[in-house]
Amino acid sequence: MKEETVQKPKLKLAVYWGAACGGCCVSVLDVHEKLLDVIAAADLVFWPIALDTKYKDVEAMPDKYIDVTLYNGAVRNSENEHIAKLLRKKSKVLVAYGSCAHLGGIPGLANFTTKEAIFKRVYETSESTVNPDKILPQTHFEVDEGILELPEFYNDVRSLNQVVDVDYYLPGCPPQSERLLEVFMLIATGATLPPPGSVVGASEKTQCDECKRVKTENKKVKRFYRPIDIKDDGVTCFLEQGVICMGPATRAGCGVRCIEGNAPCRGCYGPAEAVIDPGAKMLSAIATMIDSNDEKEIEKAVETIDDPAGTFYRFSLPASILRRALV
Amino acid sequence: MEFKPTIVAFLCNWCSYTGADLAGTSRMKYKPNIRVIRVMCSGRVDPTFVYKSFREGADGVLICGCHPGDCHYQEGNYKCLRRFKLMKKYITQMGIEPERLHLEWISASEGKQFAELVDSMTERIKELGPSQVKQVAETLAI
Amino acid sequence: MKRITIDPITRLEGHGKIEIFLKDDGGVENVYFQVPELRGFEQFCVGRPVEELSQIVTKICGVCPGCHHMASGKAADAVYGVEPPPTAKKLRELFYMAHFVHSHIAHFYALAAPDFVVGPTADPALRNIIGVIEKVGVPIGTEVIKQRRIAQEIQALLGGHQTHVVMNIPGGVRKGLTSDERDDIVKKAEGFVEFSKFSMNLFKDVVLGNQTYLDIILNGPYALKIHSMGLVDANNHVNFYDGKVRVVDTEGNEICKYGPNEYLNFIAEHVEPWSYLKFPYIKAKGWTGFVEGQDSGVYHATPLGRLNAADGMATPIAQEEYEIMYKTLGGKPVHNTLAMHWARLIELIYSAERSLELARDPDITGKELRAPLDNVPSEGVGIVEAQRGTLTHHYWTDEKGIVTKVNIIVGTTNNNAPICMSIKKAAEGLIKKDTEVTEGILNMIEMAFRAYDPCFSCATHSLPGQMRMELVLKDTKGKTIRTIKRS
Ligand code: SF4
Ligand code: SF4
Ligand code: SF4
Ligand code: FES
Numbered sequence: 001m002k003e004e005t006v007q008k009p010k011l012k013l014a015v016y017w018g019a020a021c022g023g024c025c026v027s028v029l030d031v032h033e034k035l036l037d038v039i040a041a042a043d044l045v046f047w048p049i050a051l052d053t054k055y056k057d058v059e060a061m062p063d064k065y066i067d068v069t070l071y072n073g074a075v076r077n078s079e080n081e082h083i084a085k086l087l088r089k090k091s092k093v094l095v096a097y098g099s100c101a102h103l104g105g106i107p108g109l110a111n112f113t114t115k116e117a118i119f120k121r122v123y124e125t126s127e128s129t130v131n132p133d134k135i136l137p138q139t140h141f142e143v144d145e146g147i148l149e150l151p152e153f154y155n156d157v158r159s160l161n162q163v164v165d166v167d168y169y170l171p172g173c174p175p176q177s178e179r180l181l182e183v184f185m186l187i188a189t190g191a192t193l194p195p196p197g198s199v200v201g202a203s204e205k206t207q208c209d210e211c212k213r214v215k216t217e218n219k220k221v222k223r224f225y226r227p228i229d230i231k232d233d234g235v236t237c238f239l240e241q242g243v244i245c246m247g248p249a250t251r252a253g254c255g256v257r258c259i260e261g262n263a264p265c266r267g268c269y270g271p272a273e274a275v276i277d278p279g280a281k282m283l284s285a286i287a288t289m290i291d292s293n294d295e296k297e298i299e300k301a302v303e304t305i306d307d308p309a310g311t312f313y314r315f316s317l318p319a320s321i322l323r324r325a326l327v
Numbered sequence: 328m329e330f331k332p333t334i335v336a337f338l339c340n341w342c343s344y345t346g347a348d349l350a351g352t353s354r355m356k357y358k359p360n361i362r363v364i365r366v367m368c369s370g371r372v373d374p375t376f377v378y379k380s381f382r383e384g385a386d387g388v389l390i391c392g393c394h395p396g397d398c399h400y401q402e403g404n405y406k407c408l409r410r411f412k413l414m415k416k417y418i419t420q421m422g423i424e425p426e427r428l429h430l431e432w433i434s435a436s437e438g439k440q441f442a443e444l445v446d447s448m449t450e451r452i453k454e455l456g457p458s459q460v461k462q463v464a465e466t467l468a469i
Numbered sequence: 470m471k472r473i474t475i476d477p478i479t480r481l482e483g484h485g486k487i488e489i490f491l492k493d494d495g496g497v498e499n500v501y502f503q504v505p506e507l508r509g510f511e512q513f514c515v516g517r518p519v520e521e522l523s524q525i526v527t528k529i530c531g532v533c534p535g536c537h538h539m540a541s542g543k544a545a546d547a548v549y550g551v552e553p554p555p556t557a558k559k560l561r562e563l564f565y566m567a568h569f570v571h572s573h574i575a576h577f578y579a580l581a582a583p584d585f586v587v588g589p590t591a592d593p594a595l596r597n598i599i600g601v602i603e604k605v606g607v608p609i610g611t612e613v614i615k616q617r618r619i620a621q622e623i624q625a626l627l628g629g630h631q632t633h634v635v636m637n638i639p640g641g642v643r644k645g646l647t648s649d650e651r652d653d654i655v656k657k658a659e660g661f662v663e664f665s666k667f668s669m670n671l672f673k674d675v676v677l678g679n680q681t682y683l684d685i686i687l688n689g690p691y692a693l694k695i696h697s698m699g700l701v702d703a704n705n706h707v708n709f710y711d712g713k714v715r716v717v718d719t720e721g722n723e724i725c726k727y728g729p730n731e732y733l734n735f736i737a738e739h740v741e742p743w744s745y746l747k748f749p750y751i752k753a754k755g756w757t758g759f760v761e762g763q764d765s766g767v768y769h770a771t772p773l774g775r776l777n778a779a780d781g782m783a784t785p786i787a788q789e790e791y792e793i794m795y796k797t798l799g800g801k802p803v804h805n806t807l808a809m810h811w812a813r814l815i816e817l818i819y820s821a822e823r824s825l826e827l828a829r830d831p832d833i834t835g836k837e838l839r840a841p842l843d844n845v846p847s848e849g850v851g852i853v854e855a856q857r858g859t860l861t862h863h864y865w866t867d868e869k870g871i872v873t874k875v876n877i878i879v880g881t882t883n884n885n886a887p888i889c890m891s892i893k894k895a896a897e898g899l900i901k902k903d904t905e906v907t908e909g910i911l912n913m914i915e916m917a918f919r920a921y922d923p924c925f926s927c928a929t930h931s932l933p934g935q936m937r938m939e940l941v942l943k944d945t946k947g948k949t950i951r952t953i954k955r956s
Contacts, residue, residue, distance in 0.1 A: 019508055023531020023632045030631075032618050079505060106528035109513040112420075118509035122747075123740050126511065126876050127863070129747065130737045130756070137507075138742045145470060145490035145498055148743040151505050156467050174531060174632055228520045228639055228842060228870070254630075258524075261629010261636060262643035266524065268633075280374040283417060287409040293395065295408060302412040306871060309420035310517050314525075321378035323467055326422030326459050420516075 011067045011188055013038075014046040014058075015097075016087055018080035019107045019157065020073025024098040027174035028070070031181050038181075041188040042067075046087075055083070061090050068187060070097035070170070074107045074318065075158040078139075079151035088164040093187075095200075097180075099173035099268045101160040103278060104318030106173070108157045109310065111317045111324035115155040159319045168193075170201040173268035173315060176254055199270070202253030206272045207245075207265050210252045213237045220291035223304040227264065238264040239289065244311055249282040266314045277321045279312030286312075332386035332452040334361045334445075337376060339369045341399045342434045343391035349438030357442035358449040361389065368392065369430075370403025374414055377428065381418075384461040387427045387452040391441070394432040404432070424455050470498060473906075487892060487918075494902045500893035502918075504746035504885070514875045519545050519846060519866050520639050522875075526862065527633040529879065534633050535568035535624060536855035536880065537862070539710065542637025544862040547729065547849025548870065549639045549842045556835030557641035559827050562710040563654070564627040564636060565853070566824035569709060570661050571620030572856045573817040577668060578613045581810045584916055585676045589685065590909030605671065616664045619657050623824075626650060639870075641839035654828040661821035662786070669790060669814050676810075677797070687798070690898020691806040691917055693891055694719045694761040696751060696768035698883065699775030700854040701726075706783040707775050707819060709854040715778045716751060719763050721802045724751060729850040732861055736878065748886045749878060759890050767890070770858035770883040771921055772812035777802035782815065784822035790815045806891055809920040846870040855880035857921065884921050891917040 015028055025047075031038060045066060046058055069091040075081050088094055099105040110118065123129060123136050141148050160166050170183060179201035186193065186200075194200060208215070215237035225242040232238075238245035238259075246267035247259070253269050271278040286308075290301045305311075313320050338344040344365050350357065362385075366372055369392025380388050390411060392404040411430045419425045429448055433441050473489035486505055490498040510529055514522055523541040527534035539561060546553060553561070578601060587600040602610035621631060628634030629644065636642050646654075676682045685691070701715045702708040715726040716735070727735050738747040739756040750756050750766030757766045768774070782788040794811050795801050827833060850863045858880030865874035895917035899910045 019506070021528045021531040021534075023528070023534065026531050026632065030621070032614055076508065077506070106525060107508045109517075109525070110509050112516060113509070113512045118507070118512040121512045122507065122509065126738070127733050128736060128738045128749070128876055128878060129740065131740045135740045135742050137740075137745045141742045143499070143501070143743065146472060146488075148488060148501055148503060150503065150743065150745065153507060153745070158467070162467075173528070226518055226520065226870075228518075231839075232643065234644075257630040258635045259629075261634070263524065263629060263635035263638075266521075275375075277375045277378060279417075280378065283374050283413055284410055287413045288406060290409045293405045293408075295412075298409050298412050302409075302416055305413065305416070306518050306869065307420070307516060307521075308413060308417045310521075312417070321375060321382050322418075322421050322423075322460065323464055325420065326463060 011042040012045045012065065013042040014066045014069040014087065014091065015044070016046065016069065016071050016073075016083060017048065018071065018073030018084060018101065018160075019076030020098070020100055021106075023174040024070075024072030024100070027098075027172075027177050027180065030177040032177075034181055038184060041184075055086075058083075058086055058090060063089050064092050066091040068093045068095060070095050071101050071160055072098040072174070074100040074104050075154075075160060075163045076107055076110075077151040077153050081154075081163055082151075084160060084163050093167045094160075094164065095168045095170055096160040096166045097170045098175055099171060099270065099315040101166075102169045102171050102319075103270055103316035104157050104159045105268075105315050108159070108316070108318040109314070110157050112310070112327075113325070114327055115153055117327070119153075156324055157318050162318065167196045169199045169270075171199060171251060171268070171270045172202070172254055175201055176257075179253055199251070202251045202269055204272070205252040207247035207250045207252050207254075207256055207259070207269070208237075211237070211247055211256050211259055213259065215240060219289050221289050221301070222291050222297070223301050224286075225304070226306060232262055234262055244286060244305065246282055246312070246314075248285050249278075266311070268315045270316065278316035279309075279320060282312045283308065330453060330457055332360050332449060332457070333384060334387040334389055334448060334452060335380040335385040336361045336363050336389040336391065336445075337366050337369070337372045338363055338433075339371075339392045339398075339403070340365055340367050342393035342397060342432075343369070343441070345435035346391075346433040346437045346441045349436065350442045351438075353438050355438060355442040357445040360449045360452075361445055368398060368400045368403035369407035370398070370400060370405075372407055372410070374410060374417075377414060377418075381423060381427075381458060381460040382464055384458075386455075386458045387429065387448060389444075389448055390428075390430045391433045391444075392430075394434055397434065423458065423460065426451055426455060427458060471495075489896055489900075491900065492902075495900065495904060496902045497893070497897045497900050500889070500896050501743060502885075502889040502892050503744045505744075507745040511875045511877055514864075515872050517872050519548050519864055519870045519872050522864065522872065523637045524633065524635055526877075529877075531632055533568070533572065533855055533857070533880070535565060535628070536853060536860050538628070538634045538637060539565055539853045540851045540855075540860045540862040542639075543711075543729075543851030543853065544849045544864045545637070545639040545851070547851060548846045548864055548866055549849070550844040550847075551640040551840050551842055553641040554835070554837040554840055555832045556645065557838050557840075558711075559830055559833050560627060560642050560646060560838075561637065563824055563827040563833065564624055564634070565710050566820045566827065567620045567623040567627075569820035569856060570665075570817065570824065571617050571624070573813050573820065574613060574617045574620070574664075574668070576856075577672075577810065577814060577817070580919060581813075584912070584919070585672075585679075585682050585810070589913055589916060605675075609671075612664065616661065619660065623654055623657060626654075638839060640842055641837075643838070645836060645838050646834050648834050651828060651834050655825065658821065658825035658828045662818070662825055665814070665818040665821040666786065669818060672811065672814055686805055686807040686811075689807065689913070690895045691891070691920070692804045693769070693806055693887055693894065694804045695765060695887055695890075696724060697774040697777035697802055698768045698770040698859055699778035700852065700859060701779045702783060704783070705780040707779040707781075707816070707854075708783065709820070711853075714852060714859055716768060717778050717802060719761075719802065719804070721777065724753065729852040729861070732850060732852065732863070732878075736861075738878065738882075744885075746882060746885050749883050750886070759886055759893070761890065767886045768883070769887040769921075770854075770880065771809050771887075772816050773803060773806075773809040774858075775854060776812045776815065782819050784819050784826070786822055787815055787819035790818060806917060806920050857881050858883040881921075888918060888921050891921070
């Protein structure tokens with residue numbers, strides 16, 4: 001029998017970070033030995049953490065040259081935005097990889113404040129900073145030898161789909177490496193992909209569906225507690241202990257990682273269904289738990305919730321309806 | 328130019344909407360600043376309705392439901408009350424003055440109370456001035 | 470004037486860019502290392518409950534999240550004026566040692582080794598981890614991946630989330646260790662000790678045993694005479710989790726030694742308009758600009774800096790190796806930038822030995838995991854030694870423990886000025902009047918930078934055949950004079 005060896009063209013893969021922590025890139029590396037499988041099925045054509053491909057090289061690629069780009073990180077400055085647009089042009093499929101790209105992520109908490117306040121804190125009032133001349137980083141600065149440039153720091157953080165069209169979302173901070181592999185193998189084997197705009201690499205269920213903590217249907221509380229206020233028994237559902245856990249409003253897929261470490265979920269996998277406001281559902285769920293019909297008592301219970309905005313929107317402030325605080 | 332606030336009002340079908348209707352049919356005069364949205368029950372007012380209203384330019388949001396004990400779905404108005412308190416805390420953190428969001432119980436017979444409520448709320452919002460939410464959101468895409 | 474731009478240089482915590490300006494005769498006029506990024510954690514952590522910070526600040530860096538988690542956990546303890554029970558402290562340190570083992574392994578094999586095992590000017594297509602594996606053999610390569618993964622498994626076991634750990638809570642930790650889990654960790658830690666010794670021997674054979682490499686380390690353009698910083702225990706031995714920060718000058722004399730609460734008396738940060746990253750310096754010396762020497766304010770906090778700043782190592786094998794290194798390099802302190810790789814391996818041995826000590830400690834399976842929070846929260850500083858430098862977190866809160874102010878000096882930030890200076894020095898040493906700037910020279914410039922950066926760089930050479938770099942020489946008007954490619 002004659003064997004036919006049809007060489008399937010290798011996928012061209014790019015991984016880029018915007019305003020990111022690097023954890024998403026590490027999650028790609030953390031497929032460990034499987035990285036070799038990935039490399040066997042795909043050529044990495046751009047990946048700043050690992051390769052020395054420069055922006056110029058990307059610019060020189062024909063449009064749609066890259067099969068799949070995993071963009072991680074939020075859009076925080078002009079460089080992030082520029083490269084997001086560039087990669088959109090050069091890629092057939094653009095994936096918002098990780099919470100930052102998906103919903104704005106932790107860097108998105110900066111939408112509680114302003115560029116001015118951040119600059120002032122970091123470069124002027126920080127206790128360790130000595131800056132009598134109030135020097136701030138400049139986008140163009142003339143040194144003796146020429147002009148040095150820096151990207152412009154924006155006032156607002158945006159998620160990737162607020163800047164360019166996104167084909168898929170792979171949630172998580174960072175996405176679990178196994179989920180990435182599953183999705184990658186789907187793409188590499190040419191399987192039919194879900195319709196554009198879908199969340200991939202995560203479940204339809206919620207964290208609560210996968211959580212092993214003991215829960216009853218009776219989630220009623222007179223007040224809420226912070227994790228420091230209780231002696232967690234390691235067994236009972238956090239919400240039933242009165243501690244806010246984003247489990248009911250968060251998509252499953254991480255393997256309830258934080259809860260395994262005895263910490264309540266903070267929602268990095270994003271909302272469980274396509275909703276227009278990631279924190280709203282959680283707010284409703286929490287409010288419903290308050291065990292009182294009395295206005296004063298309800299007020300008191302609400303008072304025990306510190307930082308609702310920063311909790312319900314821990315990973316998603318830029319993707320919320322209000323998008324930023326008015327300051 | 329004089330500031331004419333826009334107030335989005337979510338009125339429950341059974342009591343409050345009827346109350347508002349009564350104010351209308353009784354030809355009571357009240358400020359023309361409200362845009363009424365009828366919902367089946369105040370318990371149906373999802374937080375996203377409120378945020379969307381602000382985002383699309385409301386200067387104030389009013390929610391009206393049946394008096395405690397009168398909700399046609401038993402618990403709807405209590406649910407609403409709990410959400411309302413938490414929403415207030417949330418919008419305050421988002422830099423929106425908490426007075427811009429208001430909850431009141433209005434029964435089917437309280438046409439007069441409804442008219443007065445609209446007037447007083449309009450006054451309060453006028454004092455606060457225009458909400459910045461929409462304008463700021465529009466500048467976000469730098 | 471000609472100008473060389475390397476953009477992006479990404480093998481650091483975040484983004485980076487190098488601008489090299491050349492004189493008309495081709496010699497180096499000046500070099501700028503720019504960090505084009507800022508995220509502003511100092512400001513947006515305000516308003517959050519302080520115990521949430523240890524989970525938020527890990528997102529400063531996904532390569533060393535454990536360091537931020539520990540510094541944050543300790544700062545939050547300090548905010549509440551609480552001392553975690555011994556079991557909690559030891560669990561934290563055990564986690565932290567696994568974090569060091571994983572990071573140092575990755576750095577040595579995937580980043581440093583390609584330059585030394587394969588060769589600094591070898592074919593770039595071979596100058597990567599695959600090339601290293603070819604030289605040292607597949608079994609060793611497999612072992613590297615395995616040991617790194619085991620270290621990560623220990624972190625996930627203790628820390629919950631495998632990357633963005635959730636271990637700490639003010640006053641202690643959230644989760645204890647069963648004796649079965651402990652037994653397993655003991656075995657794994659024994660493996661670390663063996664593997665770290667093996668790695669040191671490999672380094673000695675392949676690198677120190679090669680006169681050319683030894684020459685590069687000792688006589689290349691890679692020496693920077695600056696002060697050294699590191700965390701030390703009560704015996705002035707290197708410690709990563711706890712202790713005081715000690716700084717010694719270019720001659721090895723102690724300049725200062727301070728506890729977390731006193732950091733503001735000793736360290737300050739300078740701002741330049743061309744970088745988003747600040748430049749810390751020794752307060753007593755003042756900001757003296759990018760200069761070396763005894764009077765300069767510039768210091769480094771790196772593996773070598775830590776060894777210079779300490780009087781020795783707290784574990785036996787690491788101590789032996791410490792003595793060997795200083796004897797070989799002619800006494801303390803050492804200023805050869807590339808000796809950082811050697812120092813890092815000594816630290817690897819220490820982390821391995823220390824994880825074994827901790828895993829065997831009877832306290833480690835203790836049940837008392839959290840101390841009660843009896844004090845009104847106010848202000849606190851937490852310091853740990855991160856892989857790439859002393860890490861300081863300083864929080865202020867209101868009486869409910871809601872954060873009102875944050876100040877952070879990140880590991881890499883300590884080395885911002887030294888990195889700038891090392892790159893410049895390497896460039897000056899390698900690019901002379903009429904030098905032809907080859908790919909090999911570019912790599913040797915990068916080696917100066919790479920020595921500092923144990924993290925993102927770990928991946929730099931990890932993939933075969935793809936390494937490409939392009940340098941564009943332009944005149945100041947932006948006209949391209951010459952393009953150098955390596956591919
Ligand atoms: S999603 Fe999480 S892991 Fe990924 S870059 Fe953002 S902060 Fe880091
Ligand atoms: S609320 Fe949290 S702790 Fe409770 S079941 Fe859901 S995920 Fe588990
Ligand atoms: S438990 Fe929640 S916060 Fe933690 S990893 Fe899973 S989704 Fe993210
Ligand atoms: S029906 Fe009126 S509030 Fe429920």
